[in-house]
Amino acid sequence: MNAAETSLVAAFAPPAREPAWLGEARRSALARFEALGLPTARHEDWRFTSLAALGALPFARAPAGDPAVASALLARGAAPEGPRLVFVNGRLAPELSTRGGLPQGVILSSLAEALREVPEKVRPHLGRLARPEAHAFTAANAALFEDGGFVLLPRGAAIDAPLALVFVTDAPPPAPLRGAEEIRGQAAAAPAAVHPRTLVVAEEGARGIVEEVFVGRGASLTNAVTELVLADGAKVEHVRLQVEGPDTFHVGAVHAEQGAEATLGAHAFSLGARLSRSELWSRLAGEGGEVRANGLYMADGARISDHFTWVEHAVPRCTTAQTFKGILDGTARGVFSGRIRVLPGAQKTVAHQLSSSLLLSDDAIADTKPQLEIFADDVKCGHGGTVGQLDEASLFYLRSRGVPEADAKSLLIWAFASEMVGLVGAPALRARAKNLIAARLPAGARILEAA
Amino acid sequence: MSTAEQLKDLTEQKYRYGFVTEIEEDRIPKGLSEEIIRVISEKKGEPSFMLEWRLKAYRHWLTMQEPTWANVRYPKIDYQEVVYYSAPKQKRALGSMEEVDPELRKAFGKLGIPLEEQMRLAGVAVDAVFDSVSVATTYKKKLADLGIVFCSFSEAVREHPALVEKWLGSVVPYTDNFFATLNSAVFSDGSFVYVPKGVRCPMELSTYFRINAKDTGQFERTLIVADEDAYVSYLEGCTAPQRDENQLHAAVVELVALDGAQIKYSTVQNWYPGDAEGKGGIYNFVTKRGKAMARSKLSWTQVETGSAITWKYPSCILQGDDSVGEFYSVALTNHRQQADTGTKMIHIGKNTRSTIISKGISAGRGQNTYRGLVKMMKGATGARNYSQCDSLLIGDRCGAHTFPYIEVRNPTAKVEHEATTSKISEDQLFYCKQRGIPEEDAVSMIVNGFAKQVLKELPMEFAVEAQKLLGMSLEGSVG
Incomplete structure (x- = not known):
């Protein structure tokens, strides 16, 4: 195991007062993480994004962040007004959060609170879509998450104000170039790892907007997992705004499942981080579902921004529309890899995928992999990709x-x-x-x- | 007959060219070892550099693992169960077509390609590969007058060793990939073409491959070199007899186009695809690649209708400035056929251009995958690529997949990729039918229209055969 893997495994410390089933799930996820290890370039889904730099870092559990610093970070333009929960280094910061004025039945709380207060709403979904089996980061998150957001939009609820979950990382500055020995000697300054875990449940016909914002400073790993459960007829817009600091490794996976006539608009804006990986896994499980998945990434310097989508049409009459755009400068690398799978029987599927990259410098790199996998004949599917300069x-x-x-x-x-x-x-x-x-x-x- | 019945009839059509020709063979024991390679090399009377090359390849192959990334499923191949060499026995050297084994000539007759007629009517020089050894070469003299070398690979090794040594492995090195390395170790025969500087080859060069002997892997090796400003068009066509056991085919084709040269390589592949249940059928693992120097042009055109498994990516390394690569493909999978095919365009030189037109047709339980790479290297200033991949689905149990890879390292390069997937439009069908065109003809028209962009790239000699092949499997395809 490399330094990152070892340190993540060592950080395993399940909270004492958790339900037994969750502890069990954490232990099996940890075992899975140990077995999988972090992906390498030999892994097809990671062939363009090297995790070598991440693998060399020993991560420590994030220390308690400074609320003053957090509030300063928020002031830089990313902070949402309106109902919001702010998490600093993975833990809820009530003094920065506002949660008034929500309609009856709508829940905006931390996951830890939800596990205590409405476990019956959490347990059926937590970890159901984001399976740790095949994905090392998801496994690490499932084993190590401390807290995150829980949003419940009850049957028929309609709420116009975006519900925001803000994750602030306040980590120590990156270690200057030193020998490995010294780094080990100064465990206090080790980069921080945070594993935010979010669950959004939209019941039948519910409508709402959920926003996740990631900001921070210092050397850190943000390994976020979000599960979106959309029951029949639900309409959810999910916006992911990633503006982390230049020394952060950001890996964020969104897993969604949609019932009949459910609509998901998933937007990912990846503007920060040293390495940013944004994944969307979506399963259209009810007829007439629609997913609009969009992404914009901007990267300069030597940064890497990687977007990965996997949309599965399991039933007839669903629609996918994807647009991803990248703007790459310096020696930055942009990666888009999107797969649309139309399973046998998913007739009348309409799926379109578009990826465009703009290269602003001689040394910027764009790697694009739009993929269609189709097992039904009465479908309209297409994809397009362009790469060029201004x-x-x-x-x-x-x-x-x-x-x-x-x-x-x-x-x-x-x-x-x-x-x-x-x-x-x-x-x-x-x-x-x-x-x-x-x-x-x-x-x-x-x-x-x-x- | 109802549409459904027609569809059933047509998609269950048996392989028309399934027969076995009894011919005396010269075989070696099955299995693979250094000893076997020495035997092959000795049988072919090769110079020592050739044997060394084969052995190097074999030793490298032992360190390699069979790739599993392709989107195809097949039972594990036991490479020790394959016979690596078989040649029709020849009693003595043949002076003319009349002296060729009548059994062999009859086989070609059954395939509808009588050599004499082709020679007379089409002006095609035919280098007929029957299993592994070329037995008939025609029009040699006419070509020789122009300084063009067109002969079997074994002959080239014996008579033009310098040319072979210079270019063999220059595009597909013996270390390239599992199947190409295996081929490098055991290749049996194939064709060799050399067109000297400034010469325009006056006729289409063609080879008909046939897999014949039972359990015989066929390992073709083709090398085509077009010297500066030369031009050559090469045709390759395949058909094989019906079999119960899977047959392994791992060919390598290397093209070298020097400055200003042009090579056009066309393939119609109709090997035995297995029966309706997917039993039998050829495994076709082919490495085809060309290297294009300055101002040169490489063009691959393929019509793939046969084989149980197709694993094939004719590629262009656009090394010289202003070089051009083209890939036109129609791939058809029916019954339980699986095809994972596409191309690679590696742009290295400035202002290099490439075009990819791929048409996939899936019917029955066929699985058709387009997999392609467009890579713009750092130096490919002003390079341009256009890719279009269209899939047509016939029936609801087949699959069509598109996996393009686009890797850009130069901001001035322009890359465009488009892909669509659809079934035959009912409007089009209805329109044809109300004009009195029978449904079957209408479908054939629509499918041929779908593939036309590619078919029109084929030389005349092949266009007819290709249309026939498509028609045979696809008429009456109503989704």
């Missing part, structure tokens, strides 16, 4: 109108990226995503002003 003609046009080159580039990138923002339904989330994207463009502030 359009010369558009750039020339803008410059001929007197727009400086840097601004013209910013404008074109803005145009490319803002399509993804437009796909988000909730206006408040759109505005925040726009601000965060603009903050990453040289002329972003002026563009926002003009808009």
Whole structure:
């Protein structure tokens, strides 16, 4: 086992007051993690994303974070107003959270609270979709999670305000280059590992918006797992906003299951982290279900941003629409790997997948793997992928109108990226995503002003 | 007859070319060892460099593992149960077609490709490979006058050892992959073409492969070198007799197009696909790759209708600036056939261009996978790729899968990929039928229309055969 694996296994300490079934699940997940080990480049799903740098780090359980620091981090534009739960280093920070004004029956709580208060709502779903068997990170999360969010949208509930779960990591700064011996001698400064675990249950016909925000600083690993259970006719928009610090490894998996006529809009904005991996596993289990999965990633420097989707059509008359866009600069690497599986009998499936990458520098890398696996004949499926640089003609046009080159580039990138923002339904989330994207463009502030 | 019945009839059609020709054979014991390789090399009277190369490949092969990533399922192959060499016995050297074994000539007759007629009518020089050894080569003189070498691989090894030594393994090294390495160790025969500088080969060169002897793996090795500014079009076609046991075929084809040269390589593959239950049938594990130098062009066109398992990725390494790669493919799987096929376009040089047009047709319980790689390397400034992969599904028990890989290392490169999956449109069918076109003909028309973009790339000689093949398995396909 490498340093990361060893340290994660060593961090295993199930909370004392948990139900027995959960302790059992944790122990078996840990055994699974030990057996699997972290994936390597030989693993087909990880062939473009090397975890070598992560594997070399010994992670410690995250210390209690400083609420003042957390609140400063939140002030940088990512913090949602309205009902929100804030977790600092994996633990609920009540002083930063607000949860008033929710309609009757709607629950926004920490998972630990939910396990105490409404275990009958949690137990049937926790770990049902995110199976630890095949996935090392999911196994590690299942074994090691401390807390996370629990959202229950009861039958027929309709709530317009986004319910936010904010995960703040306040970790020690990365160790400067030192020998391995010294690192071991200074366990206190070891990078922190946090494993947020979230469960969202939308009962029949419920409608809501759930937002997960990841911010932080310092050297850390965020290994998040989210399960979304959509009963028949439920409509959920799930937005994942990842703006972690430049020394964070972020691995986040979203597992969804949809009943008949259920609609899921899943948006992933991956703007931060040193290595960002965002996964969406979705199973359309009831007729007439629809999943819209979108992603935008921006990476510069030597960062890696990897998006992975796996959508399974198990029944007839379901729809998938996916759009993923990447903007890559410096020596950054962007990876998109999406698979749509249409199982036997899933007739009248409509599935479309689009992946576009923009390369802004000579050394940026884009790897794209859109995949269709189809076992039914009466289907309409397609995918498209493009990789290229900014359009010369558009750039020339803008410059001929007197727009400086840097601004013209910013404008074109803005145009490319803002399509993804437009796909988000909730206006408040759109505005925040726009601000965060603009903050990453040289002329972003002026563009926002003009808009 | 109802549509469903027609569909059933047509998808259950038996392999029309299933027969066994009794011919005296020269065989060696089954199994694989250094001893066997020495025997093969000796039987073929090869120079020592060839034997050394085979042994190096064999030793490397022993360290390799059979790949499992392809989207195909088949029982494990016991490589010690395969006979690695079999050649029709020849009593003496043959001067003309008339001297060829009448049994053999009859076999070609049954396949509908009488050599004489082809020679006369089509102006095609036919290097007929019957199992592993070439027994008839025609039009040699005409080609020789232009300095073109077109002969069996064994002959090339004996008579043009310098050319073979220079180019063999230059595109597909003996260490390349499990099946190519196995081929390098035991390859039996194949074709060799060399077109000298500036020469345009005046006719389509073609070889008809047949797998004949029972339990005989066939390990073809083809090497085509087009020197600077040369042009050659090469046709490969296959059909094999009905069998109960699976037959292993691991061919290697290497193409070298030097500066300004053009190679067009067309294949129609119709090996025995197994019966309706998937029993028998050829395993086709092929490595095909070409290297294109500056301003040269490589074009692969394939119509794959046969084999139980197809594992084949004709590829282009676009090494020289301004070189062009093309891949046109129709792959059809019926009954329980499985195909995992596609291409790799590796763009290394500046302004290299590639086009991929792949049409997959799945019927019965067939599984059809397109797997392709487009790689733009760091130096591929201004490179361009366009890929289009369309799948047609006939019946609800088949599968069509698309696994493209796009890897871009240069911002000025442009890559576009599109894929669609659909069934035969009922509107189109209805339109044809109300115009008085029988359903079966209508389906055939629609399928041929679906594949037309690829079929039109085939040379005349093949276009007819390819359409016939598609029609045979696909008429009456109503989803």
